[in-house]
Amino acid sequence: MGRAARRLAAVLAGGTVLLSAVPAASAAAPARTGFPAASPEYPATVQIDSLSAPVAGEGTMITVSGRVTNSGSSTVKAAHVVLRSPKEQLDTRSAINLVAGRTGPGSKDGTVLPGHKADLGDLAPGQSRPYSIQVNPGDLGLKSAGVYELAVDVRDEDEDRPLGIARTFLPYNTAPGGKQTQVATLWPITHSPELVAQTMPDNDQMPVLRDDSLATELAPGGRLGRLVSIGQTLPNLTWVIDPDLLDTVFAMTKPYRVQKPGTAGESAKEENTVAGVGQNAATAWLAQLRTAVAANGSQVVALPYADPDLASIAHNGSGLPGMDTALRKAATAGKVTAEGRLAVDVRGGVAWPYQGRLDQATAGVARTTGSDLVLVNGESMPESRSLSYTPNAARPIGNGQTAVVADPVLSSLFAGDLDSDQAQSLAEQRFLAETMTITGQRPDDQRSLLVMPSRTLTVGTAEALAEALRAASQPNGWVAPTRLDAVATAPADQDANSSVPGDYPGDLRGSELSSAALGSVMGVQTGLDQLLLILTQPQRVRGPFNAAMVRSMSTQWRDHTEAGAAYRDGVQSYLANLAAAVKVPAKSVITLPGDNATLLISVKNDLNQAVGNLQLRVSSSQVNRLNVGEAATVVLDATTSRTFRFPAEAQVNGPVQMTAQLWTTGPNSQPYGKPITFTVEVTSVASGVMYVIGGGVVLMALAGVRFYLQRKKRSAAGEVDLDPERLLEADETPAPGEDAAEAEPVTGPVSRAAAEGPGTAPDGPPGEPSDSTPESASDARDRATGDEKVGH
Structure with missing residues (x-):
């Protein structure tokens, strides 16, 4: 049962006492003209909700149904609806536009048709009642094929003037004449992105969605579910699909997770996600879509993956490093993804800027994606007023690109959300009137048009568009539904506007990505x-x-x-x-006993996979006071920590600022992550130095005594040597058994890891704070014997 028939059945069942609120207004401008708001002069709001026959023919009985609401402050006595006989045929698109722009009732709306009225009784303020009037074309005075205004108005018991009026359009089609106009209709299947970069930390990498709203839309009664159901009944439809949506739905056919609110930047875990509920709906929808796009002569157009905003990129992202590469990859991935998910041939190379609005910069970005076709709203490329007919949609715009220009009036009819019977009916009738008039402009020439609804096509708008296409293409109709390719390759009219504007609409700038x-x-x-x-x-x-x-x-x-x-x-x-x-945990102050010890620096990997190609470098702000060993190679398994040892050599007591920094390896080595700065407090260096100095004084004293004794002995023998350096050089190596002055060695525990050198993990638990290791016995012994270089 069609929408008009359903509405008529509801009216007949409800009688004249059915009360209802007036449907809310919507934003589709041309589709909303024709039913002016109430005013003190015209207190009755009238609406036409349906025509039982959207196209009249010889002998066709037409039922006009709708609703009247008293929007005034006083009761309308004996209210009734009357039907007007049209004054003249509307033979141009300009004439149709004039009717659509009228407000209050006037003589141009025709004369009251005797014998055709619907009584409503008294209407109190705010009260609403339905009406229904039947008429045939002969009663209306329709004689020749064409488009006519159809108006109803409300009167009270005095019948001296109308209290409100509603208008629509009625095509009268008696016999086929001329060539049918080819009309390609875009049927967008899009949705805002849902898949996020996170996946669950399992082997299957379970997908994660930002919310589960898509599950509702995919259900049989949801927006996307209804779009597929409606679209699969239409012949030669052009499905315009975002491949990212296909990937998302395919991911939903298996178990998936949904982020909890406020966790968008976190790694996905069981505690911050919930199980998705759309698996069954996604599976059924994807199967239905595959069937729909493979039937009825359909064509599938794949947008670049995730449908990037070409106009925003053209105006605010041109020249960004990597942008051109990203767009080319998106175009390639879009076609491949759509073909893989739908198992049909897919048309790529098609750009669809936001709302079809094009300027030269946007056309250039479209070229970057490899798009040879650009879908354009006719408002961006308006025709000259001197052009007396509607030209074909396709026209070359240079650089190997063809603009397929959608008729601006037809497209605007379906640009908003037609959420009421009244809005849907008027959009349908306006579409029929416009297309019939276009076909009649040059009946011997094949015309080709593009209809571009909103990218986010709603169910109500889709229903209205589908009804309009069916009515215009019925047997003996004037429209032949066709695919985008047929319209894009039709001969271009030489007089059609093929100039791409340099300016972009200012009202759309505010919504661009910055x-x-x-x-x-x-x-x-x-x-x-x-x-x-x-x-x-x-x-x-x-x-x-x-x-x-x-x-x-x-x-x-x-x-x-x-x-x-x-x-x-x-x-x-x-x-x-x-x-x-992957980081070096923060540190504060570390105590380092002794002048030769070991710094322990930890590196932590919280990722769910191993990491490598890293070095850990530790540097000192004062290398003359404290210096450390070479960089350590970092290789960490998933979710582990490891502590690295760096031999440290201290010269002076006191604090020294140190920095630990991860670096990537390879020819373009660079810092990784934030540097960690901490303080090392050096202790025990002073006592060791003084001990060495004291030992040196003793040795000098002993050498002096020996020098004195030898000189005395040589004097006695008549030999004098005045070269002290030779004497010290001779005494630098004590004779065997003369090391009694050596200090008691300082001992301390030395772990196996310390002996193995830098870059080795200790035996203790990973991730522990940095520590120092006491010097070895051999190091202490060297220092005590004077082999330690003091003050270097």
Whole structure:
């Protein structure tokens, strides 16, 4: 049963006492003209909800149904609805537009048709009642095929003037004439991005969604569920699909998780996610979509993956490093993904800027994606007023690109949410009137048009568009539904506007992704590249983040700015958390006893995979006071810590500031993560130095005594040697048995790890704070014997 028939049945069942509120207004401008708001002069609000026959023919009985509401402050006595006979045929699109723009009743709306009225009784303020009037084309005075105004108004018991009026359009089609107009209709299947960069820490990498709203839309009664159900009944439909949505739905056909609110930047875990509930709905929807796109002569157009906002990128992201590469990859991935998920041939190379609005910069970005077709709203490329007919949609715009320009009036009819019978009926009738008039402009020439509804097509709007297409393409109709390719390759009219404007609509600038937002998205690549250097399984991170970066620039965020900002923040926070998961734990003050000891520095890996290609470098702010050994090679298993030993050589007591920093290895070595600065408090150096100095004084005294005795002996023998350096040189090596003056060695525990040198883990538990190791007995002995270099 069609929408008009359902509405008529409801009216007949409800009688004249059914009360209902007036449907809320919507934002689709052309579709909303024709039913003016109430005013003190015209207190009755009238609406036309349906025509039982959207297209009249010879002998066709038409039932006009709708609703009247008393929006005034006093009762309307003996209210009734009357039908007007049209004054003239509307043979141009300009004439149709004039009727749509009228407000209050007037003589141009025709004359009251005797014998055709519906009594409503008294209407109290705020009261509403339905009406229904039947008429045939002969009673209306329709004689020749064409488009006519159909108006109803409300009167009271005096019948001296109308209290309100509603208008619609009625095509009268008596016989086929001329060539049918080819009409390609875009049927968008899109949704804001849901998959996030996180996956669950398991072998299957279970997908994670930012919320579970998609499960509701995929259900049979949901938006996407209804779009597939409606679309599969239409012939030669052009399905325009975001491949990221297909990937998301495919992921939902298996177990998946959903982030809890406020956890967008965290690693996914059981405690901050919940199980998704859309597995069955996703499985059924994907199967239904595969069937729909393979039937009825359908064509599938794949947008670049995640539907990046070409206009925002053109105006605010041009020249960003990596942007062109990201767009080319998105275009390639879009086609491959759609073909793989749907198992049908897919048309790639199609760009669809936001709302179809095009300027030269956006056309240039579209070329970057490899798009030879650009879907354009006719408002961006308006026709000359001197052009007396509607030209074909396709026209070359240079650089190997073809703009397929959607008729601006037809597209605007289905740009909003037609959420009421009244809005749907008027959009349908306006579509029929416009397309019939276009076909009649040049009946011997094949016309080709593009209809571009909203990217976020709603169920009510889809129903209205489908009803309009069926009515216009019925037997003996004037419209032939066709695919996008047929319209794109039709001959271009030489007089049609093929000039791409240099300016972009100012009212759309405010919703664009900003330079800062796009810059931060591309900045993710820098951090990602560094993270990938140290991972042993980089593919587990590379793919999810590359996809999340493109999703961060999706056109869908134009209508969901806060959600888009939250998504981008979540991607960046998550990457920062991953990068910070490999780190040197913070330290404060470390006491280092002795002038030769060992610093212990820990490195922690909280990732769920092993890391490598790292070095740990420890540096001193005062190498003349405290110096450490060479860098240590860092290789860590998943979720482990390891402590590295650095031999330290101290010269002076007191605090010395040290820095521990991870570095990547390879030809382009660079710091990884934040440097950790801490203080080492050196103790016990002074006593050791004084002991060595004291020992040196004793040796000098002994040498002096020996020098005196030898000189005395030589004097007695008549020999005098005045070279003290030769004497000291001769006495530097004590004779065997003369080391009694050696100090008692300082001893202390020396672990096996200490003996193995730097870069070796201790026997103790990983992750413990840095510590020092006492000097060895041999080190102490060397220092006591004077072999230690004091003061270097």
